[in-house]
Amino acid sequence: MTWLRLHLDAVGDALRRLAVQPFASLVSIAVLGVALALPVIAAVLMKSVGATAAGLDTEPHVSVYMALDAAPGDLRRVEDALRAQPDAAAVKFVSRAQALAELQSTTHLADVLASLDRNPLPDAFIVRMRTTEADRIAAAKAAWSRLPKVDQVAADFEWSERLARWARFGERVVLAIGLLLAGAVAFIVAHLIRLQVLTRRDEIEVSQLVGATAADVRRPFLYHGALEGLLAGAAALGLAALVAAWIGSELSALTPSYAAELKVVFLNPAERALLVGGAAALGLLGAWTAVALELRRFSGDR
Amino acid sequence: MIRFSAVAKRYPGGLEALRGVSLEVAEGEMVAVTGHSGAGKSTLLKLAAGLERATSGTVLVQGQNLGSLRESALAVLRRRIGFVFQDHKLLYDRSAFDNVALPLRISGFPREEAARRVRAALDKVGLLAREKAMPVALSGGEQQRLCIARAIVNRPMVLIADEPTGNLDAEYARAIVDLFASFHQVGVTVLLSTHDEASVARLRCRRVALAAGAVLEEAAA
Secondary structure (H helix, E strand, O other): OHHHHHHHHHHHHHHHHHHHOHHHHHHHHHHHHHHHHHHHHHHHHHHHHHHHHHHOOOOOEEEEEEOOOOOHHHHHHHHHHHHHOOOEEEEEEEOHHHHHHHHHHHOOOHHHHHHOOOOOOOOEEEEEEOOOOHHHHHHHHHHHHOOOOEEEEEEOOHHHHHHHHHHHHHHHHHHHHHHHHHHHHHHHHHHHHHHHHHHOHHHHHHHHHOOOOHHHHHHHHHHHHHHHHHHHHHHHHHHHHHHHHHHHHHHHHHHHHOOOOOOOOOOOHHHHHHHHHHHHHHHHHHHHHHHHHHHHHHHHHO | OEEEEEEEEEOOOOOEEEEEEEEEEOOOOEEEEEOOOOOOHHHHHHHHOOOOOOOEEEEEEOOEEHHHOOHHHHHHHHOOEEEEOOOOOOOOOOOHHHHHHHHHHHOOOOHHHHHHHHHHHHHHOOOHHHOOOOHHHOOHHHHHHHHHHHHHOOOOOEEEEEOOOOOOOHHHHHHHHHHHHHHHHOOOEEEEEEOOHHHHHHHOOEEEEEEOOEEEEEEOO
């Protein structure tokens, strides 16, 4: 009970400190909120781009070219093997005759092709892949090139690899900005709490003289920092939601002209909780650092 | 209750405030430490209250060796010792009531019980009517008594006072001295310092004279 009372007392103290200077508190929380909102907005944009890209027909295709002397039995066996691969979404057979006819109709090589005494094109399978992961496509490619009477396997997954790399790059940029601004939040809270500690120097000194332990002295400041972080996290969430709604209304106006659905994907409840909780933890960390530094100075005085 | 064994205290910078002081204050006893300023009176009292640590020698309070206690344990021990500071150490941003309530808030006392104890302490020093006053509105003597109220609000077994009659006129000083005598009468161990001969005479207690950080002489009550 005493323990609970001490903590409730510290929470009350922290709330009073915030309420005593409403303007200063609001400004601090706004500064922290904006700092946190920036990476959150960037993350929301990344998430939205990712969701839109997932909606596009982004599956890469792999072409499997047969040897010229492949027999119908070989073709069947290879087709079965391709269909058995779980990453293959669809397998389309293009016969040598079809390929030649297509080539003759779409290019100006008809005369050249007509002069050949036999069809130089092989039978081929076009496999639409389910995955954009370069590793898995490469694995499928390697497996298929070992099938009997398969001459060559070509995959145009370079672009998908490039897309994945851009996505990783984007994620890393967001992460770097996020970490820097999270650090900034901890520093700002540390500074604010340090000012609080300095203005309450007398109270801390007298409290220690009449029996307050370091933990007793620290407690209200820790709650103060955590509360400031919590409120800043909530403010960042609100700000990011406003920006997302603003951008989203413009995006939805664009949607009819494209097949793919463009929309802003906001944070899910777990991510929101993580944001607010993380902000509170940053506030706590900043407050802890500030009080630890200032307290050590007090005990050095004595 | 309090036992000093060959206690020395050297401050950073080389000032030797105490040089091998041995002293014992029995339970329920009242002892006055006298001496000129700079004799080491304040240091002796601070060591006894766990506000400072000895450089060498041992300080035992209620059987506990203060030198071997951790910071937090020392802080908790301070709650059982009432200390009246020479410079009062009051908080000027809060009322007399809240100043006295501070030690109880730190120990996490229930609010009603705390309020009752605060009023009892204020009553004992004659400041019950001024509980809402801010310290700046109080006279020097009233501030001194407010500091005493804060020292006794935890109902300590030991009361230590550093120059409680300093800077007070004779009449105020007598009232303060009588106040300490009354605590002593109800069984509280009292250790106080003073350079005021009239106060010592009125206290009629054992006296320990300090000079240059050492015990010069002791005199029974």
